[in-house]
């Protein structure tokens with residue numbers, strides 16, 4: 001791997017050689033295979049890639065949310081210098097909430113069905129600071145208004161099943177943002193929301209980033225969201241980062257044949273909906289049976305190098321990028337022109 005310039009400020013999150021193996025009836029699934037990246041203060045890193053490329057597992061691993069009996073996680077994941085992967089379960093519980101906010105696609109996995117929305121919000125607010133009950137409730141109502149929930153004064157006393165799916169998701173987002181976390185992990189967080197509400201949430205997250213320097217990992221299939229919110233993009237395939245760089249570099253000057261395939265049917269990014277990633281012929285590799293060599297070669301339309309099938313290409317700098325941030329790709333067959 002080529003040497004990278006020293007980052008100017010200390011990252012919020014520094015992931016180094018993250019690997020996740022899952023024990024399955026069909027053998028060991030190598031789901032994340034040496035992922036390294038950083039998220040700076042106030043920075044948004046979008047993680048894209050087809051279904052099954054390891055995006056969700058890679059963030060669940062960071063937060064200790066994979067089943068301990070079947071998952072083996074190695075590497076380092078420093079949250080403001082403290083390694084999440086070696087933290088005690090107690091410390092990790094303390095860190096979630098004030099340190100890391102998480103929003104997953106299905107709000108019911110995060111909400112407690114037997115507690116009111118207000119109770120769930122105020123518990124989070126009060127657990128991490130000396131706040132009176134009344135002040136926490138007022139803050140909860142304010143947050144619900146900020147995420148665009150109609151009638152927040154009344155919504156605060158409702159149970160999750162009394163709300164629509166989109167409203168529940170906004171409650172989860174409010175909980176994740178309640179303590180102004182250092183890091184926000186959003187996994188298809190706004191996919192189910194309509195465009196207006198989505199825009200409102202994206203604005204809210206941007207404000208949080210400006211005010212508190214929150215770093216954001218945004219996992220999405222929606223290129224409109226990537227183009228709209230990301231500073232940098234990380235493209236995953238077969239549990240590896242195959243290309244990363246600034247949003248302009250990756251979306252406008254992709255060099256990896258996989259990224260170029262994903263963006264193949266690139267719609268007009270200025271259009272409101274942005275569109276989803278394109279479909280590439282063939283199927284992704286099974287994590288129990290990853291190919292030798294370049295992880296993409298069985299589906300690659302290029303295969304232009306003798307090493308493709310035998311030697312794994314390193315993630316190497318392919319251009320310095322317009323913003324001076326490196327543009328990297330792991331391929332023997334770089335195409336197009338990097339910046």
Ligand SMILES: Nc1ncnc2c1ncn2[C@@H]1O[C@H](COP(=O)(O)OP(=O)(O)OP(=O)(O)O)[C@@H](O)[C@H]1O
Pocket residue numbers: 022023024029031049050051052053054055056057058287
């Ligand atoms: N608990 C588990 N046990 C075994 N395999 C799993 C488990 N969770 C995920 N996997 C496998 O790990 C791989 C990566 O899954 P992951 O959910 O991280 O993909 P993803 O990129 O987030 O996909 P999507 O975009 O569909 O959410 C898949 O092959 C999936 O089947």
